[in-house]
Amino acid sequence: MSSTVIITVVCLSLIAFLSAVILYFVAQKFKVFEDPRIDDVQAILPAANCGGCGFAGCRNLAEALVKAETFEGLTCPVGGAPVMDQVAKILGKEPPVIEPKVAVLRCNGSPEFRARTSIYEGVPDCRIAHNLFQGETDCSYGCFGLGDCVRACAFDAMYISTETGLPVISDEKCVSCGACVKACPRNLIELRKKAKKDRKIYVACSNCDKGGPARRACKVACIACLKCQKVCEFDAVKIENNLAYIDATKCTFCRKCVTECPTGSILEINFPPLKPKVEVQAETVNA
Amino acid sequence: MKTFPLGGVHPPENKLTAGSKIQKLDIPATVAIPVSQHIGAPATVSVNKGDSVKAGQVIATNKGFVSVNIHSSVSGKVNKVDTLIDTSGYKQTAVFIDTAGDEWLETIDRTDELKTEIKLSSEEIIKKCQESGIVGLGGATFPSHVKLTVPAGKKCDVLIINGVECEPYLTSDHRLMLEYGREVLAGISILMKALKVNRALIGIENNKSDAIENLETLAASFQGIEIWPLKVKYPQGAEKQLIKALTRREVPSGRLPLDVNAIVHNIGTAFAVYEAVQKNKPLFERVVTITGKSLARPGNYVVRIGTPVGKLIEAAGGLPENTGKIISGGPMMGKALINAEVPVVKGTSGIILVPEDEAGRMESQVCIRCAKCIAVCPMGLEPYLLMSISQKNMFERAEKERITDCMECGSCSYTCPAGRPLLDFIRLGKSTVIRMARERVVK
Numbered sequence: 001m002s003s004t005v006i007i008t009v010v011c012l013s014l015i016a017f018l019s020a021v022i023l024y025f026v027a028q029k030f031k032v033f034e035d036p037r038i039d040d041v042q043a044i045l046p047a048a049n050c051g052g053c054g055f056a057g058c059r060n061l062a063e064a065l066v067k068a069e070t071f072e073g074l075t076c077p078v079g080g081a082p083v084m085d086q087v088a089k090i091l092g093k094e095p096p097v098i099e100p101k102v103a104v105l106r107c108n109g110s111p112e113f114r115a116r117t118s119i120y121e122g123v124p125d126c127r128i129a130h131n132l133f134q135g136e137t138d139c140s141y142g143c144f145g146l147g148d149c150v151r152a153c154a155f156d157a158m159y160i161s162t163e164t165g166l167p168v169i170s171d172e173k174c175v176s177c178g179a180c181v182k183a184c185p186r187n188l189i190e191l192r193k194k195a196k197k198d199r200k201i202y203v204a205c206s207n208c209d210k211g212g213p214a215r216r217a218c219k220v221a222c223i224a225c226l227k228c229q230k231v232c233e234f235d236a237v238k239i240e241n242n243l244a245y246i247d248a249t250k251c252t253f254c255r256k257c258v259t260e261c262p263t264g265s266i267l268e269i270n271f272p273p274l275k276p277k278v279e280v281q282a283e284t285v286n287a
Numbered sequence: 288m289k290t291f292p293l294g295g296v297h298p299p300e301n302k303l304t305a306g307s308k309i310q311k312l313d314i315p316a317t318v319a320i321p322v323s324q325h326i327g328a329p330a331t332v333s334v335n336k337g338d339s340v341k342a343g344q345v346i347a348t349n350k351g352f353v354s355v356n357i358h359s360s361v362s363g364k365v366n367k368v369d370t371l372i373d374t375s376g377y378k379q380t381a382v383f384i385d386t387a388g389d390e391w392l393e394t395i396d397r398t399d400e401l402k403t404e405i406k407l408s409s410e411e412i413i414k415k416c417q418e419s420g421i422v423g424l425g426g427a428t429f430p431s432h433v434k435l436t437v438p439a440g441k442k443c444d445v446l447i448i449n450g451v452e453c454e455p456y457l458t459s460d461h462r463l464m465l466e467y468g469r470e471v472l473a474g475i476s477i478l479m480k481a482l483k484v485n486r487a488l489i490g491i492e493n494n495k496s497d498a499i500e501n502l503e504t505l506a507a508s509f510q511g512i513e514i515w516p517l518k519v520k521y522p523q524g525a526e527k528q529l530i531k532a533l534t535r536r537e538v539p540s541g542r543l544p545l546d547v548n549a550i551v552h553n554i555g556t557a558f559a560v561y562e563a564v565q566k567n568k569p570l571f572e573r574v575v576t577i578t579g580k581s582l583a584r585p586g587n588y589v590v591r592i593g594t595p596v597g598k599l600i601e602a603a604g605g606l607p608e609n610t611g612k613i614i615s616g617g618p619m620m621g622k623a624l625i626n627a628e629v630p631v632v633k634g635t636s637g638i639i640l641v642p643e644d645e646a647g648r649m650e651s652q653v654c655i656r657c658a659k660c661i662a663v664c665p666m667g668l669e670p671y672l673l674m675s676i677s678q679k680n681m682f683e684r685a686e687k688e689r690i691t692d693c694m695e696c697g698s699c700s701y702t703c704p705a706g707r708p709l710l711d712f713i714r715l716g717k718s719t720v721i722r723m724a725r726e727r728v729v730k
Contacts, residue, residue, distance in 0.1 A: 131715060
């Protein structure tokens, strides 16, 4: 009876020992070296796996960051400067200069400004609508409001306003991953440089038609009248294809173009109300 | 009786206008003629504001091989060259003409005399087709001269004529075969000469027995033309299905009918070719079915290209109050129009006014895995799968699943008991895959 127990114990121990030896050698033979820093970097990255950096997920970015000599072209738009600073510390490299960005919608065609000319009953998907027709209004460039961008946003930073029927972007939640930019079939969303107090000046229109048709389709359309370009002292306004564009890197927020725009297609956001010009002059005279 | 073997549906036929004679629609006061009415490069406008034009005069010239001339459909003055929304749903360049009288080019033979003797050679016929702006009138509007030009190394031994008209409601081809049978057959002989074939098969669905009878008696005096009645099944009018039904040849995936030595042309195209070659008359009018259950006087009209759809509706008794949608083309593959100002173009085979209670979409529910869409797909695809992978942006996978074989017949959406928008997403996937393939070629 006792011999059975002993034999069993010995046999099992032998098998265990042999397996351990085999496993050890196999592990040595097929060892894959992985830089331990990849795990460290990945731990710092936001783990959103949004793809905003251009890689499939955070792990792939971490691998690229560890392998790369400089951080050029490699950033995590979600984490921004704080995360990249930490990553730089781990890898002992110079932290990159990151300009925080935020998404803006280059269309302001709410029903108030853009009259409906037809009704769409199809699938609520912007890409399908874009393949089918120009839209429920007379503007063939503007927003459908069917929410492809909202569905693409992994950070809950967007919603479709029930009032305007257009997507609203939350400046606080937007991490500028660019998912909405890719999702929009009409290329209406742009990532713009973030400024102090979330101030923004941009042309909220993408209509490339000539002035007349554009204005007929939408009251706040850019009619490419060139006024903003003329008034801008900093060469920040470019007009191409019947459409004005304000370069965020050159714009100094002087707001001259905003007051000059006859259709109100240039939006100023988060600014205090402009003081009347006369008063400003009077103040300077008094001073 | 012959038919294609795989899939297909049988929607209610509703051929309300099968007994209405083709009438001439009054010439409208203004026409708007888009310069892009065909697949391929849009034509270049060759007239200016204020120019006087006659019916049949070229107003836009073809740009390249896959493109055709566009002709004025009325006589009068060019009012402007501007944009307007056409059947594509987008703004396109169009020539607006104010009508004055009805003067045709002197070269056009306006008599009804039948001419069957073909004086032109094969090459001359093909050239004439491009000059006269002939495109496939079944709805796809592919330039006919391109189809008639058999590339080196390929061979065509049979011409197939599509008289199927499998879409519900539409009857324009049916009426053409009944009333202009001789002209249609003469047109087919011209197409046969252009393709250098001596056999032509006309496929006609069995629900048009009067047309079959009529053509059978007339065909006795034409050589090599056979009439084949077909079992009624949608989408028999699709090129590949019709070839399979008539010749049992199967066009391989991603290939053209010419790869199985066949060419398909439509009845309407044959008639247009006859008029172009024998009467010197370019394609500037076509037969359009205007129909709808609540319409007072549905009928078949010869309509000048560029006539606003609204004029056609007026002639048929005015817009019924319960209209939900105006559809250009058949109810299965047609497209809802954005307004009634949209002009009739070369591809407009019919205008259908759908009552409100029939125009809505079914509420979309989850897929119940009944596989009915697979059973009805005439191309042997898996629509439920193509839809979900397109929805998830898996376009590489969609390409492997042969999404580009889909001809958008809509049988899957029609049959889906859960009301899923199958075709909507398949179309999205298909267009994306085609774009991806094109980008690959460019790279």
